[in-house]
Amino acid sequence: MYQAASDRYEKMEYKRSGRSGIFLPRISLGLWQNFGTDKTLEEQKAILFKAFDLGITHFDLANNYGAPNLGLAEENFGSVLKSDLGQYREELFISTKAGFDFWPGPYGNWGSRKYLIGSLDASLRRMGLDYVDVYYHHRPDPETPLEETMGALSDLVKQGKALYIGISNYQADEAEKAIKILAANGTPCLLHQPRYNMLERWVEDGLLDVLDREGVGCICFSPLAQGALTGKYLYGIPQGSRASRTGTTVGARYLSPERLVKIKALNSLAESRGQSLAQMALAWALRRKEVTSVLIGASSPEQLMDNTAALKGLDFSQEELDQIDRILS
Template identity: 75%
Template structure:
């Protein structure tokens, strides 16, 4: 039976989410990859145990996480909760989401009340939980009234199925409306979860400022640009890697030769900071005062440990930032 490390809260840094009472670890663990059939359950356990032993209390899931079947990550996470981690439930901050294609037919996608409430019930069953700490709407729905979608989130809190609610992938104008509706419903938005990394900086065009003014936390996903901001692709795309598969977004969005040249320059700056490229990329996001936490994936305990080591140095000098900015100006996604 797993027993958590007694010193698990000594090294991790925590930050308040907006103007709430919730403290989140600066590094959180996302279960998008590696928690389906990609790895045996024992290896998944090792990663989750190591994360918790390092003070990572926040575990982020969604109804469509897990390869090859939607919901498999929640099922596996639920099995590990039942066998080992369940006695630490009150020390854990667990989130799930709904909003992407999950079921066939008209009730398994987007943002209707029908879909969201049914999805949350199913997620709770898969994980064996009475409630999640955060329930997100995963992406804006251009056709369902926002009042209906946010109303479903608010009712999830009232029904005791979620303690807090959040939104993900909402642009500034969409987020501003959603935040107001949730506040009027007396279920304020705890977190916004956007994609944010050195190559994809759309959140800087007003969203981060909005979240700061409204007292909403920000937890960033894809901080390493699906692996582009690591040493994995510095010398090209390895055969058999995720980026080498036809149709993947990483190669087209992040790994053009122009961008790889800039990423190699960033790697030189990281070496000067005695960091890996991945550690510098995480630190660069965490330096922003609006950012509460970053979500990392992990295929091994060592990878997770390397990412958490980014917290050893999140301070950048003005000259460093200027050099980085000059490089990013030529390679970021427009």
């Protein structure tokens, strides 16, 4: 049976999430990719074990991860918990989400009370857990009253099925309303999970201010722009890469000729800092005082080691930050 590295907590930095009592690793592991059918369970175990050995305590899932087999990431993670990681349950911080299309019919999408409660019950069964540490509403629902959605999340905390509440993909005004409803319910919002990277900076236009003012942590997904902010696509799209897969949005979203010129310039700056582009991109996201952690994906233990090395170079000079802004303008 797996035994965790005894020095794991010496390898990671941790930061308090907002005004809560929770500290998260500065780099967390998301199971959006690589935890469905594209890797064997043994390969998935190797990634999860290396993450925990590096001091990564936070593992982030959702009901729809593992596509095309929705829910498979939770099932696979539950299998690893049962066989190996479960002995460390109290050292793990596990989250899941609901809000995107999952079940057929009218009760498997968005933010109704029925969907959110039913989805968490199913997620707990798939993972073999009594509770998750954080349960997120995955995206705003334009039709369901926010009071119903936040009320369901609050009740799940009061039932002991989740310890904390999070929201994801909410704009600044939506987030502020949700946070205030949760506070009135006596179940403060612990985390907001937005997409944030060098190529997508919308959170800087009000959302981070809201989170800072309300004492809510921020954990950013896609800090590497789905691999675009790595060296992987500097000279084309490699066979077998994420951008080469049918149906992917990576190329259209991030790899236009204009974007590639900027990415290559960022890569040159990273080299001058003695970092890989991925390491610099992670450090750049973590530079904001409002950012508690960044969520990375990993296809191998080696990728995890390279990414966590970003913590050795978190400081930027003002000249470097100005140069990044000029490149991205």
